[in-house]
Amino acid sequence: MVKVALIGCGGIAKGAHIPGYKNIDNAEVVAVCDILPERMDEAENKLGKTVKKYTDYKELIEKEDIDMVDICTPNYLHADIAIYALEHGVNAFSEKPDTISVERVLDMKRAQEESGKHLMVMRNNxxxxxxxxxxxxxxxxxxxxxxxxxxxxxxxxxxxxxxxxxxxxxxxxxxxxxxxxxxxxxxxxxxxxxxxxxxxxxxxxxxxxxxxxxxxxxxxxxxxxxxxxxxxxxxxxxxxxxxxxxxxxxxxxxxxxxxxxxxxxxxxxxxxxxxxxxxxxxxxxxxxxxxxxxxxxxxxxxxxxxxNIHGENLKHFVNVIENKEKPDFTIDQGVNMIKILDAIYKSAETGKEIIL
Ligand SMILES: NC(=O)c1ccc[n+]([C@@H]2O[C@H](COP(=O)([O-])OP(=O)(O)OC[C@H]3O[C@@H](n4cnc5c(N)ncnc54)[C@H](O)[C@@H]3O)[C@@H](O)[C@H]2O)c1
Structure with missing residues (x-):
């Protein structure tokens, strides 16, 4: 059984991730984290079971015996949380976008390679x-x-x-x-x-x-x-x-x-x-x-x-952790993605074509 900590209990966590876990037999959400305690209560209600609650994701990762974090926070936190989890030997799954800069997606790639753990970003479509x-x-x-x-x-x-x-x-x-x-x-x-x-x-x-x-x-x-x-x-x-x-x-x-x-x-x-x-x-x-x-x-x-295409993506990640499926996403695809997005913003700013 893959033990999951859900970090960020807002719209997508409640609307797609929690319903998704209900259809994944080999995963169990054991802890949740949000800076707003009422959001964690809502998540617990939706999960229909008692879970550990933390307002600080670092404390959660340090104290709980978990196999993966599922990151559903605002975009700027995806890299920080994923890297912290990987550095503590925990597999990391993040909502999209991978992160908000090329520098941070390269940091994510480095952390994944150094940890030997799995890192995947939601590609639900x-x-x-x-x-x-x-x-x-x-x-x-x-x-x-x-x-x-x-x-x-x-x-x-x-x-x-x-x-x-x-x-x-x-x-x-x-x-x-x-x-x-x-x-x-x-x-x-x-x-x-x-x-x-x-x-x-x-x-x-x-x-x-x-x-x-x-x-x-x-x-x-x-x-x-x-x-x-x-x-x-x-x-x-x-x-x-x-x-x-x-x-x-x-x-x-x-x-x-x-x-x-x-x-x-x-x-x-x-x-x-x-x-x-x-x-x-x-x-x-x-x-x-x-x-x-x-x-x-x-x-x-x-x-x-x-x-529930989000749930299907989560199911795939859980199966990758259990060596039941080969990863359908690599962080190099995330690097390619963030480089494209970053270059479009640069091109819009400068009025020039950007060579990658
Ligand atoms: N794949 C999809 O179809 C899809 C759809 C919507 C949103 N998303 C992504 O999901 C992520 C969350 O979006 P949302 O719509 O649920 O936003 P939201 O604002 O509803 O939820 C974010 C939650 O994170 C919590 N949070 C903020 N800082 C935190 C911290 N330091 N530690 C723990 N929790 C913290 C907030 O309190 C909030 O409850 C975003 O990255 C977004 O891009 C993906």
Whole structure:
């Protein structure tokens, strides 16, 4: 049985991680940590069992006999907690994004290598049944060469906790690019076979920070809004990534923009087949016979039913700790990810393409 300490008992811990553990037979949450005691009480209630409670994660890691920490705190703490756990011989699983700077993700990599323990970051979208099917098709060569793609997560209005930690650069690392970009850039790059990014360009915009509209945050269930708080991150980012194998990826992320509706998508173009994955479902496209387009494959709909993809990712990590599965994520993929995000912010600041 893998003994888990859940660190950070806010929205994602209660909404996805705790329900996830209920479906993992070989893991048990034995301790929780939050700086707000009421959050720990809520987590305990949701777990339906008594757990040890700590307001200081260091004390928890030092005192409790645990096999892994599950980090669900604001972004700027992910690296600190993961490294502290690894240095104390404890496996670390962190919510996304990996961390908020290239320097810290390299520190995480070093700590993982020195400890010999496992370190994994949430990549829940890989765990959609649809994503697994696409990955198997890519590996089978069904797409031919995937040479370009587009991906994004665009929201009409859905700023998480406006004025709180999500919109404060020092704590979040950025806006929708780091918050939502991690999800869809990862899915695209994963399906493309994890090529290394070599150059990046992008633009970021902040048009809703001073908006009077209290509805800007309504469609996000994450983070606590703070009246007159800080909003020094972007609300929209676009960009272009080139990879060492010549492939390219266009990206677009927004927390607020005047579009029809919120959507997530990964479009990939291969020499034999193309796909549009969106909100958990996908379609496949080829050229049809004689260019009549009658032969377009369609496979949408049956995957849209919600599955606890976060729980599936946690289950994988627990199985990796118990040597039942090989890790589907390496921290080098995290390094590649944070380098891409960091370079897009640098490109937006300088107006130049950034070579990685
Ligand atoms: N994978 C996903 O789909 C997904 C979705 C939402 C959020 N997230 C990620 O999960 C993390 C948490 O997001 P959230 O929406 O739950 O935020 P939240 O603000 O609701 O929860 C964060 C919790 O961490 C606690 N905390 C702050 N400092 C702490 C410390 N030093 N020690 C212990 N606890 C501390 C806060 O009190 C709060 O309860 C973020 O990194 C976010 O990016 C991932």
């Amino acid at each position: 890989r765990y959609w049944p649809s994503a697994k099917e696409l990955k198997a098709m890519v590996e089978n060569g069904d797409f031919g060469e995937i040479y370009t793609g587009r991906c994004g997560w665009i929201r009409r209005r859905g700023i998480p906790g406006k004025g709180g930690w999500f919109t404060t650069k020092e704590m979040s690392g950025g806006g929708p690019l780091i918050d939502l970009g991690v999800h869809m850039i990862d899915l695209a790059v994963y399906l493309m076979g994890n090529p290394r990014a070599v150059s990046v360009s992008g633009c970021t915009y902040n048009k809703f920070a001073d908006s009077e509209d209290k509805g800007d945050s309504v469609h996000s269930k994450f983070g606590d809004a703070v009246e007159d708080g800080i909003f020094d991150v972007e609300d929209l980012a676009i960009g272009f990534i080139k990879f060492e194998n010549g492939a390219s990826l266009q990206i677009e992320f927004s927390w607020a923009s005047n579009i029809k509706r919120e959507t997530t998508f990964v479009e990939l173009r291969g020499t034999k087949l193309g796909t549009k994955w969106s909100n958990g479902s996908y379609e496949l496209y080829d050229g049809g016979k004689g260019s009549t387009f009658k032969n377009v494959f369609k496979k949408a709909g049956q995957y849209s039913k919600y599955k």
